[in-house]
Amino acid sequence: xxxxxxxxxxxxxxxxxxxxxxxxxxxxxxxxxxxxxxxxxxxxxxxxxxxxxxxxxxxxxxxxxxxxxxxxxxxxxxxxxxxxxxxxxxxxxxxxxxxxxxxxxxxxxxxxxxxxxxxx
Amino acid sequence: xxxxxxxxxxxxxxxxxxxxxxxxxxxxxxxxxxxxxxxxxxxxxxxxxxxxxxxxxxxxxxxxxxxxxxxxxxxxxxxxxxxxxxxxxxxxxxxxxxxxxxxxxxx
Numbered sequence: 233x234x235x236x237x238x239x240x241x242x243x244x245x246x247x248x249x250x251x252x253x254x255x256x257x258x259x260x261x262x263x264x265x266x267x268x269x270x271x272x273x274x275x276x277x278x279x280x281x282x283x284x285x286x287x288x289x290x291x292x293x294x295x296x297x298x299x300x301x302x303x304x305x306x307x308x309x310x311x312x313x314x315x316x317x318x319x320x321x322x323x324x325x326x327x328x329x330x331x332x333x334x335x336x337x338x339x340x341x342x343x344x345x346x347x348x349x350x351x352x
Numbered sequence: 353x354x355x356x357x358x359x360x361x362x363x364x365x366x367x368x369x370x371x372x373x374x375x376x377x378x379x380x381x382x383x384x385x386x387x388x389x390x391x392x393x394x395x396x397x398x399x400x401x402x403x404x405x406x407x408x409x410x411x412x413x414x415x416x417x418x419x420x421x422x423x424x425x426x427x428x429x430x431x432x433x434x435x436x437x438x439x440x441x442x443x444x445x446x447x448x449x450x451x452x453x454x455x456x457x458x459x
């Protein structure tokens with residue numbers, strides 16, 4: 233059974249930093265692209281970043297480019313999101329998810345999410 | 353960047369109704385369109401991938417169609433478990449984008 237468990241969320245002041253982690257199990261982690269998606273309270277889904285299986289190809293949303301860094305440790309079956317220069321508008325539940333491919337890309341399995349609150 | 357526009361933003365329907373949600377891309381995305389269902393306090397769940405492929409375990413009353421810029425998600429006979437918010441998402445090119453969501457409520 234695929235499991236994705238996020239951790240590291242919490243309350244942080246504007247301008248601060250936070251590192252989210254996602255522990256993966258139930259599949260061969262090193263063979264999958266991974267993604268972070270966020271959802272501000274009461275709002276819709278917003279794609280944040282994608283990461284290739286080997287960690288060398290990355291894509292970011294314009295809203296986080298230059299502030300957030302997606303990375304992974306395949307030996308530890310873990311995905312990370314380093315968030316710097318946090319803004320109030322970064323407040324959201326952050327989901328880690330596995331990307332699947334079958335004639336096209338899609339977001340297959342999702343974690344339960346971790347809440348990040350940016351406030352003074 | 354590709355923008356995704358869903359309509360309607362919300363709808364009220366009764367159990368047994370046929371419901372259709374539409375999604376329009378700002379440029380052609382071929383068949384690179386996925387649909388997700390989200391219930392309050394829960395993570396999204398993949399329903400349809402690559403425009404028309406039913407994800408394993410998803411009831412056959414859900415179907416997807418379209419290509420290019422215009423897509424639709426249809427629920428043939430609405431069930432109580434289907435009251436939720438539905439999102440389309442393009443995976444043609446980065447940055448990926450979601451539609452704003454369609455909330456399906458009980459009439």
